[in-house]
Amino acid sequence: MRSYAKYLAQRLAQCLLVVFIGINLTYAITHATPIDPVEQSIAAVTAFGNTSPEAIGMMRQSLRELYGLTGGPLEQYVNFWRRIAIADFGPSLSAFPTPVSTLIARALPWTIGLLVTATLITWTLGNLLGGLAGYYQDKRSLKIFAVIAIGLHPVPYYIVAFVLLVMFGYLWPLLPIAGGYGMNIEQGFNATFALSVLKHSILPALSLMLIGLGGWFLGMRSLVSNVVSEDYVVYAELAGVDGRRILGSYVMRNALVPQVTGLAMSLGAVFNGAIITEQVFGYPGIGSLLVSAVYAGDYGLVLGVTTISIIGVSAAVLIIDLVYPLLDPRVRVA
Amino acid sequence: MLTTLRDLLRYNAGFRIGAILVGLVATMAGLSFVSPYSPIDTFVVAPDMPPSPAHPFGTTSRGQDVFWHLTFAIRNTLAFGIIVALLSRVLSLMIGLVAGYKGGWVDRVLMSINDTFIVIPLFPILVLFYFVMRDRMSWTALALIMALLGWAYDARLIRSLAMSLKTREFTHTAVFSGMSTREIVVREHLPYVMPIVFSTTMNNMNWSIGLEVTLSVLGFTDINSPTIGGMIYWANQHTAMVAGVWWWIAFPVILIIMLFIGLFLLAVSMNEHIDPRSRLQRMGAGGGA
Numbered sequence: 103m104r105s106y107a108k109y110l111a112q113r114l115a116q117c118l119l120v121v122f123i124g125i126n127l128t129y130a131i132t133h134a135t136p137i138d139p140v141e142q143s144i145a146a147v148t149a150f151g152n153t154s155p156e157a158i159g160m161m162r163q164s165l166r167e168l169y170g171l172t173g174g175p176l177e178q179y180v181n182f183w184r185r186i187a188i189a190d191f192g193p194s195l196s197a198f199p200t201p202v203s204t205l206i207a208r209a210l211p212w213t214i215g216l217l218v219t220a221t222l223i224t225w226t227l228g229n230l231l232g233g234l235a236g237y238y239q240d241k242r243s244l245k246i247f248a249v250i251a252i253g254l255h256p257v258p259y260y261i262v263a264f265v266l267l268v269m270f271g272y273l274w275p276l277l278p279i280a281g282g283y284g285m286n287i288e289q290g291f292n293a294t295f296a297l298s299v300l301k302h303s304i305l306p307a308l309s310l311m312l313i314g315l316g317g318w319f320l321g322m323r324s325l326v327s328n329v330v331s332e333d334y335v336v337y338a339e340l341a342g343v344d345g346r347r348i349l350g351s352y353v354m355r356n357a358l359v360p361q362v363t364g365l366a367m368s369l370g371a372v373f374n375g376a377i378i379t380e381q382v383f384g385y386p387g388i389g390s391l392l393v394s395a396v397y398a399g400d401y402g403l404v405l406g407v408t409t410i411s412i413i414g415v416s417a418a419v420l421i422i423d424l425v426y427p428l429l430d431p432r433v434r435v436a
Numbered sequence: 437m438l439t440t441l442r443d444l445l446r447y448n449a450g451f452r453i454g455a456i457l458v459g460l461v462a463t464m465a466g467l468s469f470v471s472p473y474s475p476i477d478t479f480v481v482a483p484d485m486p487p488s489p490a491h492p493f494g495t496t497s498r499g500q501d502v503f504w505h506l507t508f509a510i511r512n513t514l515a516f517g518i519i520v521a522l523l524s525r526v527l528s529l530m531i532g533l534v535a536g537y538k539g540g541w542v543d544r545v546l547m548s549i550n551d552t553f554i555v556i557p558l559f560p561i562l563v564l565f566y567f568v569m570r571d572r573m574s575w576t577a578l579a580l581i582m583a584l585l586g587w588a589y590d591a592r593l594i595r596s597l598a599m600s601l602k603t604r605e606f607t608h609t610a611v612f613s614g615m616s617t618r619e620i621v622v623r624e625h626l627p628y629v630m631p632i633v634f635s636t637t638m639n640n641m642n643w644s645i646g647l648e649v650t651l652s653v654l655g656f657t658d659i660n661s662p663t664i665g666g667m668i669y670w671a672n673q674h675t676a677m678v679a680g681v682w683w684w685i686a687f688p689v690i691l692i693i694m695l696f697i698g699l700f701l702l703a704v705s706m707n708e709h710i711d712p713r714s715r716l717q718r719m720g721a722g723g724g725a
Contacts, residue, residue, distance in 0.1 A: 115548075116548060116551060116552075119548055119549075119552055120551075120552045120555050120556060123549070123552045123553075123556070124552070124556045124561075127556070127561060128561065128564055131561065131564055131565050131568055132564070132568055252450075252697075252700065252701070252704070253697055255700065256642050256696040256697055256699065256700035257646075257693055257696050257697070258645075258646030258647070258649060258650060258696070259646075259650070260646075260649060260650040260653055261649070261689060261692065261693065264653075264668075264689070265689065268677060268685075271677075272677055320704075366555075367551075367554050367555070369555065370554065370555045370556055370557045370558065371557075373557045373559075374557050374558060374559035374647075377557075377559060377560070378559065378650055381654065392560060392563060393563075393654060396563060396566070396567050396654075396656065401567065404563065404564055404567050405564065407560055408560040408561060408563070408564045411557045411560045412556060412557065412560075412561075415555060415556070415557050416555060416556075419555050
């Protein structure tokens with residue numbers, strides 16, 4: 103039990119370190135700029151129309167604090183952290199006066215929904231097929247699948263999403279290619295809305311899955327093909343244990359452990375992919391929010407999305423770390 | 437070195453295909469040196485022409501020849517990938533070798549930082565970087581920051597190798613003969629790590645080019661120097677798909693996919709070659725199962 107507590111403390115510390123380094127990185131980047139970002143942003147906003155002087159004053163104040171330009175160096179740094187700790191990124195410039203935190207809170211469920219569903223399906227399917235391919239190495243269909251997986255895996259998310267968009271948008275208009283739900287449908291908990299959301303999520307989820315599948319498939323296949331030659335598997339085979347049982351509880355169970363760690367490790371990259379995919383399909387998650395914020399010159403929103411992404415991903419990794427001991431008993435007893 | 441290459445070409449179909457694909461892409465990049473057009477000039481040929489003998493890949497709505505423009509774009513994109521890969525290799529080698537050899541608290545500290553960089557979602561950070569830099573965002577600045585952010589995954593791999601090298605007999609001999617840590621790491625361990633460094637270089641190039649293409653497509657880089665992502669960006673700006681100018685998008689996409697698959701196949705087949713178990717299996721000498 104004590105080792106479990108130690109493990110938990112270690113993972114928690116790692117999670118905090120990710121947040122700490124990540125936020126400091128954003129701080130360093132915003133301070134590396136050679137131009138005065140505050141006046142530039144304000145000039146960009148006021149160019150669109152007349153804004154009251156008070157509003158500009160408020161904006162300048164919160165921008166200066168966000169960019170960390172008020173007070174001495176230490177005060178700037180503390181202020182930056184304080185703003186992030188209470189999730190106060192000021193009002194959004196592009197959707198004035200809605201607070202940035204409200205915009206992010208509205209977009210976050212879409213991203214989480216898409217990401218969690220796509221990742222779970224990809225991971226399960228990839229490992230299952232990879233396990234089968236590693237165990238039955240002469241199966242024709244699995245070999246063909248391996249070729250497809252190798253072909254799709256290295257292509258970046260944007261390109262795959264883009265090709266799907268062209269295919270289903272221009273060549274074979276079958277699925278909706280933009281938005282999170284039908285334009286004419288009211289948001290609410292009913293079947294029509296749910297169905298519309300589901301239909302709109304197929305293409306974004308598909309492009310995430312097409313890329314992700316290959317990685318898990320190839321990883322699991324090589325892990326399994328290493329485990330099959332272990333003595334205990336040979337022994338089980340000689341003892342006449344049912345082949346499916348060997349694959350399920352002897353081979354896959356053991357090979358799955360590094361794949362769980364792999365999932366935690368790859369979450370940041372998958373998140374990158376998800377927000378790029380969202381942008382391609384105009385999915386109303388934080389990826390689209392981030393890109394439109396850059397186009398609109400909305401600093402508070404860009405910073406908000408960046409920090410929320412860092413905190414969100416490290417929290418998700420922590421959750422996987424906490425589940426990990428259930429699968430690998432060595433962490434609990436050793 | 438040369439025999440390795442010959443073996444790989446002879447026994448590994450994946451390596452053969454990868455080498456052909458990367459070779460084609462590299463040839464394309466090399467052709468940029470004999471291009472009749474300058475990469476930044478627009479409206480040098482009739483716009484929106486479909487592929488024809490005079491313009492094998494057609495022309496863009498900006499009056500550029502897609503084929504020759506593509507040669508410049510792929511050259512810049514390749515150069516970007518190579519520079520990021522080389523710079524980040526230096527970092528991952530240093531950190532991986534030192535962490536693996538030193539062990540103890542040095543290892544723990546370095547690996548915590550390492551895991552942090554693996555987990556952090558880089559795309560929003562790169563977007564923030566562009567947002568702050570704006571017009572000063574240059575090709576070199578992006579390459580530098582990507583190199584600074586992209587070493588972590590491979591450092592972990594190199595560390596695990598260095599850890600196993602540390603327990604080998606010759607390391608003890610080196611220690612007893614009075615070699616310093618730096619000498620042992622550089623002279624004794626580095627040569628063993630080099631093969632894996634080659635294969636990680638390919639993967640790292642895929643990673644950095646993938647991010648660069650994505651950022652350029654969104655217009656988050658210096659969009660005036662020709663790159664593959666930049667070409668797609670301009671094609672999107674001119675709504676090429678709606679206008680029916682499909683060749684403006686199709687050829688860059690096909691070329692970049694060729695590069696990605698080629699590099700990936702090279703990396704995978706090199707890894708297989710390094711791992712003696714799978715090499716024997718492939719050559720049909722051993723491995724039952």
